[in-house]
Amino acid sequence: MKFQYFIPTKVLFGCGQLEMLHKQKLPGKKALIVISDGTSVKKHGYLARLQEQLEKASVAYAVFDKIPPNPTEVRVMEGAEFVKKEACDFVIGLGGGSIIDAAKAIAVMATNEGNIWDYIFGGTGGSKVPKVAPLPIVAITTTAGTGTEADPWAVVTHQDRNEKIGFGYDLTYPVLSIVDPELMLTVPEKLTAYQGFDALFHSTEGYLNVISSPINDMFTLKAIELIGKYLPIAVKDGKNVEARENVALANTLSGMSEGISGCISEHAMEHPLTGHNPKLEHGAGLIMICEAYYAYWAKTGIVDQRMIDMAKALGKQDATKAEDFVTALHALIVACGVDDLKMSDYGIKKDDLRMYTQAAYETMGRLFERDPGELVFDDCLKIYENSYK
Incomplete structure (x- = not known):
């Protein structure tokens, strides 16, 4: 009967909860919105709805739309460079588990030196512990699969080594997650x-x-x-x-x-x-x-x-x-x-x-x-x- 319980994420659950985003205390003034390299969140209007919410909250944003179905080391590092260039102070993952995982990894590399693989535990990863806290993470899931909106884990694939490994620690829990089943109605x-x-x-x-x-x-x-x-x-x-x-x-x-x-x-x-x-x-x-x-x-x-x-x-x-x-x-x-x-x-x-x-x-x-x-x-x-x- 000995265990630890630590889930620090605020979760907004239910149909229509995306429309409540602008009423939340967001963790910064400019967000990097991480989405897939596909078309679904744009085609179904989810990105536009998120942008509208941020505008209502007087929060600026930039969009990074290069994440493949299995997030790769190279795309995470591109995202980290982009977030620095755009001077964003928090990260929003809008999409399925892979997108939110990528958002977590980008948030870590936005504030730490080296490569994401330096911090991966397992395989050829460097097993380092990040010295600097990541940027705050907001998760908005459009699928029901990984539960990454309520856990600290991010799975990344090294495209040159065929290694797919999970990574995470207490500071990669999202500070806020929105689980709106209305965003899942279009999943095939x-x-x-x-x-x-x-x-x-x-x-x-x-x-x-x-x-x-x-x-x-x-x-x-x-x-x-x-x-x-x-x-x-x-x-x-x-x-x-x-x-x-x-x-x-x-x-x-x-x-x-x-x-x-x-x-x-x-x-x-x-x-x-x-x-x-x-x-x-x-x-x-x-x-x-x-x-x-x-x-x-x-x-x-x-x-x-x-x-x-x-x-x-x-x-x-x-x-x-x-x-x-x-x-x-x-x-x-x-x-x-x-x-x-x-x-x-x-x-x-x-x-x-x-x-x-x-x-x-x-x-x-x-x-x-x-x-x-x-x-x-x-x-x-x-x-x-x-x-x-």
Whole structure:
């Protein structure tokens, strides 16, 4: 019963909350707005609505629109140079998890020397601790996937080394986050599913994490319950506000879990897949390996009761054994129409699975330390092999 609880972010949750931004005490006079290199936030009017809110608050802004789906080291450093050039004193991430992650990393490099990779823990990262506090961060999420609006983590990919690694500390929590489900109504069907499963696995991994606590258990089980009930509805009817609200809430709860518990080796195993294959969506990569991954833990007998708890939360109320969670998980995958995903469709070769296993330990090895038991190299490789098609 020993744990720490620290989530310093003010969260405005609910439909229409973006319109409340101008009434908040914003952390500066000029914002760098970080958005993707795509068109969605412009096309759907979200950027214009944010700009209107800042103008009402008498806050100036500049826009940095170069972030790819997997934020890269080079784009983070470009953003850091841009924020200095524009003399912005805080950063707003407007978009999905990748955009908010990039905003956090840019905020760090706006005030610190060197390269973002100097501060990455794992792989070829320098493992330095930033000497200067980052610029304040505001997160406005347009997806329900990573929960990064409520946690300190930022995942960055080194484009030359195929390393995708998370980074963060107490000062990279956003000071303010807006979770407005109305901004999520335009997310396409497949992306809704991929993002929802990412949120699900943040919670399931958090629940199995050896440092889980009673507070974390409360967040994770509720998130699992909401995703099991509402994600299939949100996938099939993206305009269903009730479903979007509940999946968004599950996502934010999973982000809170990320801050006080965190991921285990499932995420360590997925990161090399997207690190080497940037066209693969993170959530899709997680779906590909999840059944074999949780089947492994079910067979160990180490976390039987916790897997039964998760199965019941996911909707299988008659669960009596750990394997019932894998059954419930498969049913959710089918219900969301993502049971046809194949690694081979993304160019992943079976002959490379040993390389991916090695990369998982080398880049995100610290997550294996949070597993409920030991996951050795050969068993990790076997999970990849059992997932391959």
